Every structure is written in structure tokens, then in C-alpha cells.
Amino acid sequence: xxxxxxxxSLSEAAEIIKDGTLLTFSGFTIWRRxxxxxxxxxxxxxxxxxxxxxxxxxxxxxLIGAGCVDVWESCWIGHELYGKYGANLARRVxxxxxxxxxxxxxxxxxxxxxxAAGMPFMATQTSLGTDIHNPDYDMLGRAGLRNGKNPKIPRxxxxxxxxxxxxxxxxxxxxxxxxDVAVLAVQQVGDEGTVRIAGQFFTDPEVARxxxxxxxxxxxxxxxxxxxxxxxxxxxxSFQVDYIVECPWCAHPTGMFRFYDVDGxxxxxxxxxxxxxxxxxxxxxxxxxxxxxxxxxNKLGVPRLARLKANTVLNYSTRVExxxx
Amino acid sequence: xKDMKQLAxxxxxxxxxxxxxxxxxxxxxxxxxxxxxxxxxxxxxxAQRTHAPRLKLIFEAGTLDGRPRELPTSxxxxxxxxxxxxxxxxYEAFSIAQRxxxxxxxxxxxxxxxxxxxxxxAIGDYLNPLLRLTGSGGNPDINSFAKRTVYIxxxxxxxxxxxxSYITSPGWRVKNWPSGEWxxxxxxYGAAFRGGPSAVISTAGVFRFDEETGxxxxxxxxxxxxxxxxxxxxxxxxxxxxxxGETVPPTYEEIHLIHNVLDPDxxxxxxxRKE
Numbered sequence: 273x274x275x276x277x278x279x280x281s282l283s284e285a286a287e288i289i290k291d292g293t294l295l296t297f298s299g300f301t302i303w304r305r306x307x308x309x310x311x312x313x314x315x316x317x318x319x320x321x322x323x324x325x326x327x328x329x330x331x332x333x334x335l336i337g338a339g340c341v342d343v344w345e346s347c348w349i350g351h352e353l354y355g356k357y358g359a360n361l362a363r364r365v366x367x368x369x370x371x372x373x374x375x376x377x378x379x380x381x382x383x384x385x386x387x388a389a390g391m392p393f394m395a396t397q398t399s400l401g402t403d404i405h406n407p408d409y410d411m412l413g414r415a416g417l418r419n420g421k422n423p424k425i426p427r428x429x430x431x432x433x434x435x436x437x438x439x440x441x442x443x444x445x446x447x448x449x450x451x452d453v454a455v456l457a458v459q460q461v462g463d464e465g466t467v468r469i470a471g472q473f474f475t476d477p478e479v480a481r482x483x484x485x486x487x488x489x490x491x492x493x494x495x496x497x498x499x500x501x502x503x504x505x506x507x508x509x510s511f512q513v514d515y516i517v518e519c520p521w522c523a524h525p526t527g528m529f530r531f532y533d534v535d536g537x538x539x540x541x542x543x544x545x546x547x548x549x550x551x552x553x554x555x556x557x558x559x560x561x562x563x564x565x566x567x568x569x570n571k572l573g574v575p576r577l578a579r580l581k582a583n584t585v586l587n588y589s590t591r592v593e594x595x596x597x
Numbered sequence: 598x599k600d601m602k603q604l605a606x607x608x609x610x611x612x613x614x615x616x617x618x619x620x621x622x623x624x625x626x627x628x629x630x631x632x633x634x635x636x637x638x639x640x641x642x643x644a645q646r647t648h649a650p651r652l653k654l655i656f657e658a659g660t661l662d663g664r665p666r667e668l669p670t671s672x673x674x675x676x677x678x679x680x681x682x683x684x685x686x687x688y689e690a691f692s693i694a695q696r697x698x699x700x701x702x703x704x705x706x707x708x709x710x711x712x713x714x715x716x717x718x719a720i721g722d723y724l725n726p727l728l729r730l731t732g733s734g735g736n737p738d739i740n741s742f743a744k745r746t747v748y749i750x751x752x753x754x755x756x757x758x759x760x761x762s763y764i765t766s767p768g769w770r771v772k773n774w775p776s777g778e779w780x781x782x783x784x785x786y787g788a789a790f791r792g793g794p795s796a797v798i799s800t801a802g803v804f805r806f807d808e809e810t811g812x813x814x815x816x817x818x819x820x821x822x823x824x825x826x827x828x829x830x831x832x833x834x835x836x837x838x839x840x841x842g843e844t845v846p847p848t849y850e851e852i853h854l855i856h857n858v859l860d861p862d863x864x865x866x867x868x869x870r871k872e
Binding site: 299300301302304326327328346347348349350352353356357358361362365372374375376377378379381382384385396397398399400401402403404405406407408409432435438439440441442471472473475476478527530534582586587588593594595 | 674738742
């Protein structure tokens, strides 16, 4: 693949993600989520997605509220300070419209590490004795999805063994998190695909390596030579990235280290408004449908975006309102 | 000029202040603390500025030994990374915890039972839940890996049930799968055993656990509460025979640090209202 052919548009990127895709994302809770692409998936009415995530957040609440998701497999969903839990997931769980599979956070991180290293599983000692390992709560198994039809879905939720090497007791083997597509939202990508992530990189290197196809949405596409001049600062090599998209503010309303802060007001309103399906539909009508990314930014307006803009020394906004004062 | 080391009087501090200070007192100097957000973060930063200046902070999202200048609103926040030794990722943070570096973790929960099992996943039958909550997050991981875990909880009778709806995070007596028989945590964890829940700080009092039986007991009750009343606020039979007295209120210095230095914008803690 030549370098130039990696560059695509947001809508072309969304088209790569087909109905039924096993999909994952960059970021952590309300930070560096590829929301611009998520909105585009909703506009294109993508269906039957299987989300498998180290942790979840607003981006998945958008997809779940819009009815794009059949399976949610992760450990956490919510909006941190700005919304206690994932109201859209909770609603669809209550109405039995979605399959949910719970692991622990470390288990999910280790599952992606295994997939990223081509290992079938990893061993861990976390969460022993909890209902995460209750055999009755293997939800993909209950739904009949562990039948081998999809080779990326493991035959078992987990497997417990005794340490065969040191006799150190019980170990939980957690299966590799194999995914079709990973979508990353980052600060910089080179025109050949090299990724530089500023700040905590969360599980992005593992997620990119675990996926068959990796799409990187970046605040800016920069010359490869610039990134290669200090290659020790880069986190993902060029050949692991299949497509690149340049899209400023691609993570809004989630935050982007060094570029912009979390839009807490937007998340709080979304959480409050979308506790009912009618509320979600109104939100989607106002903020997703009938808009493209430029229209979305225009609707947010320059003053709001300027308030969110990060201080380039501190890497977060000093002007955004966070508390009661 | 009032003595800043003096204890404040009722009305001069909030319940949030009292709980934060109680949480801060769980931190010992030089410890590695796995930090959550909200009140625990203020408690840890308070401890750092009072009796534990050399504590080390690890954030789940990947910051190792961070020295935030401003209160982070979540562990993914760039504010965590200011002054950090290393900014990395989750695999690093959890590997370090599993390796045994973490002394203390602060966590929350929707329900806690007599043995310190905590639920943050779903209320009611897991297969047909009344309410789906956020899920585990790092709660079971931090609790499995740390030597001590402190829970901060709202105290309502239904939140202190005989059995939690779903064991998200392991207490002192847990389930031995696949049979599901109850087993002492020490037996199940074997070589990986490091400890477990050491305290629950609720809106009513401070609770601890008997290491042998794994049972919760009342340690101190907050001013305005009584041991008998707190026992009524639990669905299990709470041991109140070991109670030491009232929870010690904050000092004027601690109130000053919480409201003027750590959380001046009232992100997590409202200031006491002037009468």
C-alpha cells in the first residue's frame, strides 16, 4: 500500500466497518474516543455491531442508543463525573435488546495484550471468587455465540487452571480479544501511518495490534519525516495502520490530551436527556442526523470550543468550568 | 487566631469533609496508592499534604507516581500526569499492581455485604436486572492486587444487604467457582493472597473486618449517629461490640486544605454553608 492511499474521509472510514463487525476503540472512559466516526456510523445506520472494549463510555452510549449494537463486551460504561452509568446500555439490558458480557478491567486489558501478541490467552490472578467467573453468567455462551461460527469469539468465557510451573495456585486464563476493526482517535499520525500519542496511551498500542484493520483518526496528519526524527516518541508503527483520517475535534465531547478538554456540559446533558429512548432520538436528531462533522462543530460554536481548548503547556484547559463555581 | 490543628466543631464541616478526612487517615506515608477519582482523590491529596508527603500515586489509566497540581476529574485526565514519573497505559498499571507494588486502593460500591463483597454491576437478578450499573471497572482488580482496600459508600439499609446482587469485587469470604461454595479469600487466592478490604467508610460510620472470620464490625460512628442506629441500617447482623467511639472530625487545617487548596471549585465536595 502506498502512503497516499491510506488517507480517506470520515464517511469512507465508516463504510469499512460493516454490519456485524467486532469493533473496538482507542481511549479511556471519556478521553480520546473517535466520536466523529461513531456519529458517522450512526448516520450510515450500521447494525449488529459487537463492541469489545477495555472500557466503554459515551461513544458506545451513542451507538447503543442508536440501536447499532447487538453485543457489548467490556467492564465499565458511564460518563465519569458527568453521568453515573450508561443509561442507554441499562435501558437496552432491561428490555433484553442487547447481549452484555462482563469481565474485569485488568482482564480486558490482558485480553487485548494477548491478542496483540498473538497469544490465545493470558493468565491472571484477578477477580477470583467474584461473579465475573460465575459459570451461569457466560452471556455469549447463553446466547449460543460460542459455537465456533465466528472464529474470533472464544469457545469459553474463561478457564481456571493451577499454576503448572511454580505451584502458585489458581490462575484465570482469559481469552485473547480478537477484533475485526480498531478505530483510534489520536493527536498525530504521519502520512504513512506512524502514530504519536501524547499523554497516557491507555491500551491503544494493544488495541491497534489486536485488530485486523486499524483506522486512525487524527487531529492532524503530519509529515512522516517529522515523526521519524524522534521515533522513540512514537507508539504505533506505520505498517500496523491501514487507513488514516484527518479530523480536528474528532473526539468531542470526549477530551484529547494537549488539544482539548472533556465537554462535561455536553456529556451531562446527554446522560440526562437519553435516559429514555425518546430522549435519545431527540438527541440524535439534533446532534447527529442532518449534520456532518463541520455542521456539528458549527453548532457547537467557536466560543464553546475555545473554552475547551487545552493550554499547550499544561495539556488541559484552564478555562473550562468543572465544578459548582 | 485559631489553632489550625484543632478539631472543628459540628456545623463547621460537612459529612463529605468528615468522610474525606477519615479516608485520608487510612493512608500511610511511603505507600503506593492506587487512586480512584472523586472523594478518594481528595483524600489522597490531603494525606500527601499532611501526614504522608512521600506517598506514590498510581492511576489506572497509566500514570505512575503522578503529582497533580489540580484535582483530576477522572483517571484519564491530563491533570493526573503533571509531575509524573511515567505516563503509560493500563497494561503497565495493572501489571505493576498484579506484581504486588500496591499497598492501598480506594474504591466505591453500590452494595456491600457482611464479608466486604461489593457490587457495582447490577441490582437484582443479573440475568434480569432491575438496574444495570456501570460494571466492574478496575474495582475487582485493585481489590485483588492491593494489600488493603478502603471502600467509600452511601449508607442505606438496602446498600448493606445480607448478600449483594452480584459479587463484582471480592471480600473476605467469596465464591469458589465452579461449585459456588463460600470459601475464605486466603484459601482461594493462595500465593496471590495479599489482603483484602480493610475498611468501609460510609455516610454513617467507619467499619473494619475481622481477618479470621472476615466479618464486618463497626469501628467508629459519625457524630450524630449511634451504634444501635447503624446496626438498624444493615440487613445483616452488624457486630457493634468493638466500637471505639465517634469518628474524629477534621481539623481546621484539613478543612482549609480541602476547600481552599484541593477542591476550591467544588468539583466533588461542596463547602460547608455558613449558618
